[in-house]
Amino acid sequence: MSSASRARLGEEVWKTRTDKINAELVTLTYGSVVAQLCKDLDGDYAEVNKQLDKMGYNIGLRLIEDFLAKSNMQQKCANFRDTADVISKVGFKMFLNITPTIANWNSDGKQFSLLFDENPLADFVELPDDGKAQAELWYSNMLCGVIRGALEMVQMQVDAHFVSDLLRGHDTTEMKITLVRYIDDELPQDDE
Amino acid sequence: MVMVIMAIQLTGINRVVYAVLILNKAGGLIYQRDFNPGLQKLSSNDYLILAGTFHGQVSLASAARAQVHAITSQISPTNETTSSGLEVLESENFVMRCFQTLTGTKFLVFAEPRQPNLDVVVRRVYELYADYVMKNPFYQIEMPIRSEGFDRHLAAYIKPHQ
Amino acid sequence: MAGSSTSYYFVIIGTKDNPLYEAEFGTFKQGGDGVPKFREEQRHMNQFIAHSSLDCIEDLQWASKEMYLKAVDKFNNTWVSCFLTGGNIKLLLVHDARSDEPIRQFFTDVYDMYCKTLMNPFYEVNMAIRSQIFKAAAKKYL
Numbered sequence: 051m052s053s054a055s056r057a058r059l060g061e062e063v064w065k066t067r068t069d070k071i072n073a074e075l076v077t078l079t080y081g082s083v084v085a086q087l088c089k090d091l092d093g094d095y096a097e098v099n100k101q102l103d104k105m106g107y108n109i110g111l112r113l114i115e116d117f118l119a120k121s122n123m124q125q126k127c128a129n130f131r132d133t134a135d136v137i138s139k140v141g142f143k144m145f146l147n148i149t150p151t152i153a154n155w156n157s158d159g160k161q162f163s164l165l166f167d168e169n170p171l172a173d174f175v176e177l178p179d180d181g182k183a184q185a186e187l188w189y190s191n192m193l194c195g196v197i198r199g200a201l202e203m204v205q206m207q208v209d210a211h212f213v214s215d216l217l218r219g220h221d222t223t224e225m226k227i228t229l230v231r232y233i234d235d236e237l238p239q240d241d242e
Numbered sequence: 243m244v245m246v247i248m249a250i251q252l253t254g255i256n257r258v259v260y261a262v263l264i265l266n267k268a269g270g271l272i273y274q275r276d277f278n279p280g281l282q283k284l285s286s287n288d289y290l291i292l293a294g295t296f297h298g299q300v301s302l303a304s305a306a307r308a309q310v311h312a313i314t315s316q317i318s319p320t321n322e323t324t325s326s327g328l329e330v331l332e333s334e335n336f337v338m339r340c341f342q343t344l345t346g347t348k349f350l351v352f353a354e355p356r357q358p359n360l361d362v363v364v365r366r367v368y369e370l371y372a373d374y375v376m377k378n379p380f381y382q383i384e385m386p387i388r389s390e391g392f393d394r395h396l397a398a399y400i401k402p403h404q
Numbered sequence: 405m406a407g408s409s410t411s412y413y414f415v416i417i418g419t420k421d422n423p424l425y426e427a428e429f430g431t432f433k434q435g436g437d438g439v440p441k442f443r444e445e446q447r448h449m450n451q452f453i454a455h456s457s458l459d460c461i462e463d464l465q466w467a468s469k470e471m472y473l474k475a476v477d478k479f480n481n482t483w484v485s486c487f488l489t490g491g492n493i494k495l496l497l498v499h500d501a502r503s504d505e506p507i508r509q510f511f512t513d514v515y516d517m518y519c520k521t522l523m524n525p526f527y528e529v530n531m532a533i534r535s536q537i538f539k540a541a542a543k544k545y546l
Contacts, residue, residue, distance in 0.1 A: 081525025174523035
């Protein structure tokens, strides 16, 4: 499947097969989850990041089935570059109506970055100015977990983390995704 | 066959699905439901064994292990390494369609022989599964499915006029 | 205070009559540079004037269906205009010349920005606002 036809597929699924809800509701819901975590964990932002990632992971484990069922993808990706393309053009398109840019491939083709020009989760958000959040909190960290969980279900173990965020005053919002290995065995994974 | 014709008359539609089974990626049976008479009733234990056996067949076929080479070459005579395993099984009494998702979950649909568009049926079952099972936050992944919503929507799709 | 150097004192009052945001600015119209030209003693007076208008607003707020209550109070030559949000947040502008329409537009913009501030998950009602975005609205209309 070519890159252009993936873009069309993403567009089509988004237009015809996705139930839409009010964007502010999503933004506010996600925002209050993060804010509540920050409160409950007493500003331990490293732990907040971890919890967000975990929640995302559990979403990813489930969302992948919805993704496969709706996009009607039956072929495994031939390589990791294809995977990246599908994540951006079909995955993000059908769930968030955005298409992050793929960039910064490393030489062995096992690591790339997703650059988010827009991020619906972070609309209206200003990080708390307690002197820590700006340096420690990855506000959209749930997305990393979603990708990790979803790819694990299709036999790819990856590491995903943010390296920059507009909310922190950086020039871009960038997530790095690294392929750790392809999972051969078909044993069920533990649900965290 | 008499029974099948009766089923058609009873339901008034031309889609006769006998049963739907769902297997998790370890081969455990996580869902089994009969919709129309036509298959012999099995005990729940037999169903579990059936699921396990079937899973073994499919995964062996797709893995193309040496010891079952005879089987795989029969089932998948072309290119063994890319085979996704058994997809259709036909007999004079029923046809079975298997759909394996990329995550390893398997959907088995048993239907009346020469039933058209079973792949459409099985994909729709997959969509319902994605919606009503996987999106239920209280469903434990890989565990048996006990979801009233899934039951209801599945029945509405497979037997819309009852 | 001379008419040519119109100055404004703008304050947002929370639900417990607590100030959330304060700003002073001069007019941007007719070549104004936006710098407030309040005399030193007037600056303190502004706060008192704004504060004393709160009682008037509480009387008026149930009498009007509008959120924009226009000029609600007057002290010597100084007016107080008020915009009351549905959540009982008061936007007050202390000014020295009555001009309802530009102030209404100013308030509408500020209200919009206030809503966006409220959408920030880390902001809570009645929390002080540090952002300086409201100045942009002043530049446009006042």
